[in-house]
Structure formats: C-alpha cells, structure tokens
Amino acid sequence: MKKVHLTINRKTVEAREGMTILQTARSSGIDIPTLCYLKGLSPWGGCRLCIVEIEGSAKVVPSCSTPATDGTKIITNSDRLHRLRKATLELLFSERNHICPMCAYNKGDCGLQHQGYVHGLTGVPYQYLYPNLPVDLTARYFGMDHNRCILCTRCVRACDEMEGTHTLDIAGRGQHNRVVVDLDTTFGASETCTSCGACVASCPTGALFDKAAAFRGKLNRSTQHPTICGECPVGCGLTVYVQQGRVVNVMGDLESPVNHGHLCVRGRYETWAEPRERLAHPTLRAIHQPKPVTWDEASRAIAEATRGLAPEQMALLVSPRLTHEEAKAVQALAPRFGRVGMAAGRHEAALCRVARESTSKIEDLAHADAIILLGAQPSQTHGVVAARIRTQVRKHGARLLIFQARKSDLDACAEICAHMVSLDHALWDRVGAVLRTARHPVLVYGAGAMTDDGVTVMERLIEILESNDQAQSPILLPLPEGSNSVALVAAGIEPVEDVSAWLEASPVQYLHIIAGDAPDGGAHLLREKQATAAFQSAACLVVQASYRSALSNMAHVVLPSAIWCERGGTVTNLEGRDLEFRPILPPAGEARGNQAILKEIFR
Amino acid sequence: MSTPPKIKVATAWLGGCSGCHMSFLDLDERLIDLANLVEFTASPVTDLKEIPEVDVGIIEGAVCNEENEHILRTMRARCKILIALGDCAVTGNIPAMRNPFKLSEVVARGYVETESTQIGELPADPAVPKLLARVRPIHEFVKVDVHIPGCPPDADTIWYALTELLAGRKPKWDESNLRYD
Numbered sequence: 001m002k003k004v005h006l007t008i009n010r011k012t013v014e015a016r017e018g019m020t021i022l023q024t025a026r027s028s029g030i031d032i033p034t035l036c037y038l039k040g041l042s043p044w045g046g047c048r049l050c051i052v053e054i055e056g057s058a059k060v061v062p063s064c065s066t067p068a069t070d071g072t073k074i075i076t077n078s079d080r081l082h083r084l085r086k087a088t089l090e091l092l093f094s095e096r097n098h099i100c101p102m103c104a105y106n107k108g109d110c111g112l113q114h115q116g117y118v119h120g121l122t123g124v125p126y127q128y129l130y131p132n133l134p135v136d137l138t139a140r141y142f143g144m145d146h147n148r149c150i151l152c153t154r155c156v157r158a159c160d161e162m163e164g165t166h167t168l169d170i171a172g173r174g175q176h177n178r179v180v181v182d183l184d185t186t187f188g189a190s191e192t193c194t195s196c197g198a199c200v201a202s203c204p205t206g207a208l209f210d211k212a213a214a215f216r217g218k219l220n221r222s223t224q225h226p227t228i229c230g231e232c233p234v235g236c237g238l239t240v241y242v243q244q245g246r247v248v249n250v251m252g253d254l255e256s257p258v259n260h261g262h263l264c265v266r267g268r269y270e271t272w273a274e275p276r277e278r279l280a281h282p283t284l285r286a287i288h289q290p291k292p293v294t295w296d297e298a299s300r301a302i303a304e305a306t307r308g309l310a311p312e313q314m315a316l317l318v319s320p321r322l323t324h325e326e327a328k329a330v331q332a333l334a335p336r337f338g339r340v341g342m343a344a345g346r347h348e349a350a351l352c353r354v355a356r357e358s359t360s361k362i363e364d365l366a367h368a369d370a371i372i373l374l375g376a377q378p379s380q381t382h383g384v385v386a387a388r389i390r391t392q393v394r395k396h397g398a399r400l401l402i403f404q405a406r407k408s409d410l411d412a413c414a415e416i417c418a419h420m421v422s423l424d425h426a427l428w429d430r431v432g433a434v435l436r437t438a439r440h441p442v443l444v445y446g447a448g449a450m451t452d453d454g455v456t457v458m459e460r461l462i463e464i465l466e467s468n469d470q471a472q473s474p475i476l477l478p479l480p481e482g483s484n485s486v487a488l489v490a491a492g493i494e495p496v497e498d499v500s501a502w503l504e505a506s507p508v509q510y511l512h513i514i515a516g517d518a519p520d521g522g523a524h525l526l527r528e529k530q531a532t533a534a535f536q537s538a539a540c541l542v543v544q545a546s547y548r549s550a551l552s553n554m555a556h557v558v559l560p561s562a563i564w565c566e567r568g569g570t571v572t573n574l575e576g577r578d579l580e581f582r583p584i585l586p587p588a589g590e591a592r593g594n595q596a597i598l599k600e601i602f603r
Numbered sequence: 604m605s606t607p608p609k610i611k612v613a614t615a616w617l618g619g620c621s622g623c624h625m626s627f628l629d630l631d632e633r634l635i636d637l638a639n640l641v642e643f644t645a646s647p648v649t650d651l652k653e654i655p656e657v658d659v660g661i662i663e664g665a666v667c668n669e670e671n672e673h674i675l676r677t678m679r680a681r682c683k684i685l686i687a688l689g690d691c692a693v694t695g696n697i698p699a700m701r702n703p704f705k706l707s708e709v710v711a712r713g714y715v716e717t718e719s720t721q722i723g724e725l726p727a728d729p730a731v732p733k734l735l736a737r738v739r740p741i742h743e744f745v746k747v748d749v750h751i752p753g754c755p756p757d758a759d760t761i762w763y764a765l766t767e768l769l770a771g772r773k774p775k776w777d778e779s780n781l782r783y784d
Contacts, residue, residue: 101696101783
C-alpha cells in the first residue's frame with residue numbers, strides 16, 4: 001500500500017493512500033469534530049462540521065470525504081473554522097425543536113449537544129423555526145422523533161450498509177428534507193424494517209430512541225458489560241448497559257469478531273425490551289393453586305416423586321441453549337435418567353453433524369460473488385447472517401439464489417427463487433448460467449436442505465458448482481438453529497426431534513424439562529404434535545425455566561432458572577468459536593443457574 | 604474608609620417554572636458572599652415589583668404573553684447588562700413546545716378539553732395578559748449580553764457566570780461548564 005505524507009496543523013503525518021483527511025488526523029491523534037461521520041459507514045460529508053482548510057485553497061473541504069494527498073498542508077483548528085462550525089451548529093439548533101430537557105435520548109452522549117458545548121454555543125442569534133414535525137411511535141421497540149433529527153443520515157446508511165434493507169431514506173427538498181420509512185410510511189407499517197435497531201444505535205441525537213430505554217437515565221452513566229447473545233448459534237457479541245441492577249439497554253459489541261457491532265432484533269431487543277413474567281420462586285402445584293415454596297421443599301417434593309423409580313421411568317429433556325458446563329452437569333445425571341435428550345428442530349441432528357465438520361465462517365460471505373440459500377430462513381433465525389447476505393448482494397454485487405425456503409424479505413435480493421423443488425429446465429439453465437460465472441460461491445443451508453427434496457436440490461447444485469472449474473470449491477455454511485446444539489450433540493446428548501415418540505417409547509413417570517431462558521419459557525415444545533398429551537402423561541412434570549409459559553403452567557414443579565445476563569459459561573457458535581457468557585447481574589428473586597439447580601435437586 | 608458601592612441587580616421571571624431562580628438559591632452559603640457584593644432590587648426573591656435602574660438584569664423564562672414582553676423591555680431599558688438565565692429565556696424551551704400548534708387550539712386544550720376539566724371556559728378577564736401567538740426566547744425582542752443555558756443551569760454555572768461578570772470579564776463557555784438539559 002502506497003504511503004502519502006502531509007502536514008496537519010504543521011505536524012507531519014503519514015497515511016495510506018486512500019485514507020481520508022479525517023481518518024489520517026484521527027489516526028495521528030488529532031481530533032476533528034464530526035456529526036454525520038460514523039466509523040464503519042461510508043462517509044457522507046453532509047454535516048459540514050469536519051471542514052478543514054487546505055493551504056493554497058480558499059475553500060474549506062469536509063475532511064471525512066476528502067482523500068489525504070501527498071504534500072498537502074491542512075489546518076483543522078483555525079478561528080475561521082471554529083466560526084464556521086459554530087454557525088453550522090447554530091443553524092442546526094434553530095432548524096428543528098431541540099428541546100434538550102424533554103429529550104427521550106438517553107445515551108448521554110448526544111453528538112449535537114456535545115458539539116454545542118465544545119464550540120461554546122450558549123444561544124442562537126437567529127429566530128427558531130419551531131416546525132410542526134411528527135413523532136413515529138409505531139415501531140415495537142423504538143421511536144422516531146423528527147423534532148430532534150439533524151439529517152446526518154447515519155440511520156439511513158446503517159440501515160443500508162449494515163442491515164442491508166435500505167428501509168430508511170431521505171425525502172423532500174431543502175427545509176422539508178425528512179427521513180422516511182419505505183415510501184413515506186411509518187415504522188409500524190413498514191414491509192422492510194427488520195427492527196434490528198441499527199438506526200437507533202447510530203443516531204447521534206434523540207431522533208431515534210429505544211422505547212424501553214427512553215427517559216431512564218443516561219447510558220454513559222451506566223456500567224457496560226460485554227457478553228454474548230444466546231438466542232441463536234451465531235453468538236453475537238453484546239454490550240449490556242446496567243443501571244441500579246437493571247439492564248437498561250443492549251447494543252452490539254463493536255469488538256466482536258462475529259458481528260462487529262451489528263445485531264438482529266433478537267439480540268438487540270428481545271433480550272431485554274420485551275415484557276415477560278419471570279418465574280421468581282420454586283413452585284409446587286397444589287390441588288388447585290400453584291404455591292411458592294423454598295428450594296428445600298421443591299427438592300423434597302422431587303425426591304418424593306422420584307423415589308423408587310427405575311431409570312427408564314425417568315426422562316430429562318434439555319434445551320439446546322445449555323452451555324458446555326450445564327451440559328456436563330446434565331450428563332452427570334445420565335445414570336439416573338434412562339433418557340437424556342436435547343429438544344431439536346426437524347433435521348437439526350443431521351445439520352449438527354455437518355456443522356461439526358465445517359470450518360466455514362460467516363466472514364466467508366464477505367468474499368462471496370454467488371450465495372446460494374438452501375432450506376434456511378436466516379431472516380427469521382439468524383438475523384445477522386441475513387444482514388451479511390443482504391449487504392453482500394446489495395453492496396458487493398453477489399448474486400443470490402434461494403431454494404427450498406419459504407418466502408422472506410431476502411427474496412427481494414435474489415435473482416432466482418425456487419421455493420419448491422423444480423424440474424423446470426429453464427430454471428436450472430438460469431441457475432447454471434449464474435453459477436458458471438461465480439468464482440467464490442457460498443452455500444448457506446438449513447434444515448430444509450436435509451429433507452429428501454433438499455438433498456436432491458443440494459446434489460444438483462453441487463454438481464453444477466463442481467462443473468465450474470473456474471470457481472473455488474464452494475464454501476458450505478450450515479445454519480443449525482439451537483444456540484449450542486452442535487456442541488451438545490457432539491458431547492453425546494441425544495437430539496430429540498419427535499418428543500412424543502421419544503416419550504412414548506416407554507412410559508415415563510418423571511419428566512424433567514430444562515427450557516432455560518428460552519423467551520417463550522419452552523412453550524414452543526407444546527407445538528410439537530401430541531407433545532402436550534405426552535407431557536401430561538408423566539406423573540410428575542418438572543419445568544426448569546426462566547419465564548412463565550403454557551409449559552410452566554402445566555408443571556407439577558416449577559424451578560426458576562437464571563437468564564442470559566445472569567448466567568456464566570461457554571457455548572460454541574456455528575463457526576466453531578468458543579464464546580463466553582458473562583454473569584452480569586445476580587439471578588432475579590429465587591432463581592438460580594441451571595447447574596446450581598441440578599445440584600440442589602439431585603445432590 | 605468607605606465601602607465601594609454595591610452592584611445593583613434585578614431579576615424577573617417570565618414564562619418559566621421558577622426552576623432557574625430555585626437553582627440560583629442553590630448557591631447556598633455563596634449567597635452571603637454575593638450579598639456583600641450586590642444589592643438585590645426587584646426580584647421574585649425580594650418580592651419588590653418595580654424595576655429600578657440597575658447594573659445587571661437577569662431574566663428567567665420565555666416571552667409567552669404581553670406582560671412578559673413589557674417586563675422584558677422595561678428590564679432592558681433599565682439595566683446595563685442583561686442575562687438570559689436558563690433554556691426558556693435562551694431558546695423558548697418547554698413553553699415553546701406550543702409553537703407548532705395554533706394558539707386557539709392550545710388554549711382550548713388547556714382550559715376546556717383537558718380530561719380533568721369539568722366545565723371549562725376560556726379566560727376573558729382583561730386583567731389576564733394576552734398570550735402571544737408564539738412563545739419566543741428573549742433575544743428575539745431585546746439585545747442579550749450573556750446567555751446561560753441549562754434547565755435549570757447548575758448553581759455552580761450561575762456562580763461562575765456571576766463572579767466572572769463581577770470581575771469585569773465575559774464568561775467563557777466550553778464542555779466543562781455548558782449544559783442544555
């Protein structure tokens with residue numbers, strides 16, 4: 001990489017060719033004020049705060065979008081620049097209704113306020129415009145207050161470049177410029193918004209704010225804790241904001257090699273912004289009413305229920321969310337339970353086996369020029385993978401082909417969508433034409449690729465890819481769905497795809513289900529056919545879970561377990577990375593970690 | 604030996620919540636130091652109504668009605684240095700949140716339609732000052748010499764601004780002493 005040399009404020013600095021003046025200055029420890037610039041997004045040059053002077057030129061230029069060139073002499077801090085920047089800020093403050101004391105913004109590091117302070121802005125010499133602007137509160141997790149918007153377009157670019165949906169854009173002219181959702185609808189009515197919250201995380205003012213965090217104190221006065229998201233096997237890095245023993249926000253961890261700061265709705269919001277009833281005490285179901293009891297009483301009740309039972313009369317069904325450490329504790333109980341199984345989706349076992357062998361990384365998508373999505377729904381199940389696919393297609397020209405998957409927003413990015421097996425020659429000719437030009441194909445597949453039809457399509461695709469001798473051999477990226485199912489299956493826990501058949505193999509007297517911190521409290525298990533009847537047939541049903549659900553309501557004994565931010569332990573993500581949960585808060589109420597519970601009950 | 608003449612100060616509270624005056628009272632024991640240097644004339648704190656000729660005039664609140672405007676113009680005419688104290692005086696702030704709406708709608712909402720109002724009527728007594736169509740910060744009416752933003756400004760910020768002015772300097776503002784909320 002060619003080096004260039006220039007001076008900034010009379011100091012000689014070095015830059016790689018292609019770096020902007022702003023990047024060069026910041027890498028040399030010289031700060032230039034910015035508002036519309038955000039590291040990781042393409043530069044916009046819209047706010048005009050990062051202007052600098054170049055010797056020999058009467059014009060000032062935005063440093064965020066001007067390349068550093070050899071031999072230029074740059075000044076970033078003259079009186080003239082200060083005056084111009086201050087004037088820009090005065091115009092920004094007077095344009096909309098920036099009523100700081102009434103702002104829902106809680107990040108505590110408002111970019112507009114901060115720049116006002118830095119530039120010593122005590123008032124505005126102009127008349128304020130006081131425009132009448134809407135507030136859109138229709139989204140489930142966040143709101144948009146146009147009164148606070150400075151049109152920096154960071155949200156527009158985050159939506160486009162990180163999530164890849166381009167839900168947001170700017171409409172109108174001049175003073176009537178406004179951020180719009182889709183074709184000027186609301187967030188609630190948007191057909192493309194995935195609620196990933198990248199727009200909110202990138203907003204420098206209070207224009208976009210998280211509803212659950214609004215007016216709840218400043219994030220920069222919270223403690224910040226890194227951990228991981230346990231909702232799917234991607235294992236995104238989270239930064240958890242805590243105030244007074246409460247999670248007040250969750251953002252993507254910029255340092256995470258998995259997600260680089262981006263999250264999907266499950267990690268960003270479903271972890272903390274969803275009202276759910278925590279199970280706070282061990283509970284025994286008396287004749288009519290559930291009764292809170294002590295751990296001792298629960299333990300005695302279970303000892304009573306299991307007394308004299310043979311191992312084949314006892315079954316332990318666990319969630320794929322368990323950590324390695326929790327799985328060890330479960331396996332230690334294997335001699336007492338005739339059956340120990342992990343609840344798994346259809347074809348999860350086969351997927352886990354291939355995922356175990358795979359060395360592919362999500363990052364491999366960044367080099368893909370053709371992405372084949374087979375039998376998977378990443379927009380629903382692995383949001384950050386879906387975002388990578390979208391951005392790779394939309395920003396880097398990769399061609400997307402979708403097979404054996406239900407309709408999703410990704411269809412809009414795809415060149416070919418075959419939702420069902422097709423024998424249509426024209427279709428396969430088109431598939432062949434696309435794949436023949438590919439050099440770096442990536443095949444992303446899920447459970448749907450493991451069905452008979454899926455395998456047929458997969459074989460056909462591999463055949464086409466292998467006939468292309470210009471291409472690298474395709475990178476296969478399997479997407480299992482259980483958060484830690486690959487490792488749990490590898491550790492020897494039996495994946496159970498058909499719970500009722502598993503239970504009916506021989507009658508079960510004692511059934512212990514560890515649903516853990518599944519947001520639905522494990523209720524999804526009841527959607528399996530005849531599962532409800534199978535669970536009810538056990539003389540004693542014990543549910544170990546974090547949230548109240550239809551499943552816990554059925555249980556004879558409920559054991560409250562810790563949630564993601566209260567747990568420690570490791571999991572292995574779908575790329576094979578070992579990732580660590582950090583316990584950030586003590587378990588709520590009487591809840592305990594899964595290992596501690598098993599130790600207490602089966603000591 | 605004669606003591607130097609005390610600097611005369613007047614304060615007024617226009618369309619605001621009195622929070623800035625409360626924050627001023629938060630100067631606590633520093634009020635005693637201040638009382639040695641300045642003489643408080645008309646002010647909601649002294650309850651003296653008529654503004655005399657003063658050195659420093661301090662205005663809290665935005666200009667919402669004709670009386671506010673009258674007091675502001677009187678203060679400006681009778682003081683040498685005029686200070687806008689707090690966000691309402693500086694930007695219009697919360698009182699100005701009515702500006703995007705029509706005055707008639709705002710008044711009807713406040714006096715007639717509010718959920719807790721049983722039989723509401725619009726105030727019609729000529730003694731009640733007439734509301735202006737839009738709430739305005741004070742610099743839109745008169746020249747302001749010093750702005751102290753904040754809702755309210757901290758006692759420390761007020762102390763800093765007053766002591767600088769008493770020392771004959773213009774306060775310098777930056778990240779360390781500015782706040783808009």
